[in-house]
Amino acid sequence: MKKINSINVGTKVLSIIAVFLIVLPICFFGMKQIGFIVLGDFLIKASLVVGSIITVISLILLIIELRQDRQLDKYFTNHCNTKLLLANSLCECQKYGNKLVRAEDTCCKICGIHFEKYYDSPPYI
Ligand SMILES: [Zn+2]
Numbered sequence: 156m157k158k159i160n161s162i163n164v165g166t167k168v169l170s171i172i173a174v175f176l177i178v179l180p181i182c183f184f185g186m187k188q189i190g191f192i193v194l195g196d197f198l199i200k201a202s203l204v205v206g207s208i209i210t211v212i213s214l215i216l217l218i219i220e221l222r223q224d225r226q227l228d229k230y231f232t233n234h235c236n237t238k239l240l241l242a243n244s245l246c247e248c249q250k251y252g253n254k255l256v257r258a259e260d261t262c263c264k265i266c267g268i269h270f271e272k273y274y275d276s277p278p279y280i
Contacts, residue, residue: 175205183198231249236250
């Protein structure tokens with residue numbers, strides 16, 4: 156399963172939800188009150204339904220992301236004395252993230268930890 160990452164999209168999603176749940180219903184209600192549109196009630200309900208659907212989908216994705224983060228944290232906590240192969244044929248020390256570890260190194264030059272195992276990839280990429 157691919158790792159879900161919502162670091163840079165949180166404010167955009169919240170803005171879209173606010174538009175559908177707050178801004179558009181208020182605009183449609185105002186237009187309905189002055190007689191500008193006839194289908195005011197339908198548009199308000201449609202906007203609320205779309206906003207609710209986006210909210211539910213976002214919450215489900217956030218829950219999945221938090222579960223993945225917990226699994227990753229557990230994985231790296233249990234594998235802190237290992238090195239992970241990177242794309243540039245170097246390895247990364249899983250204790251503090253030193254990315255200048257060579258494949259043949261038996262210990263990290265930064266933190267001094269002795270590597271016990273060698274992993275090709277983390278659970279999510
Ligand atoms: Zn290290």
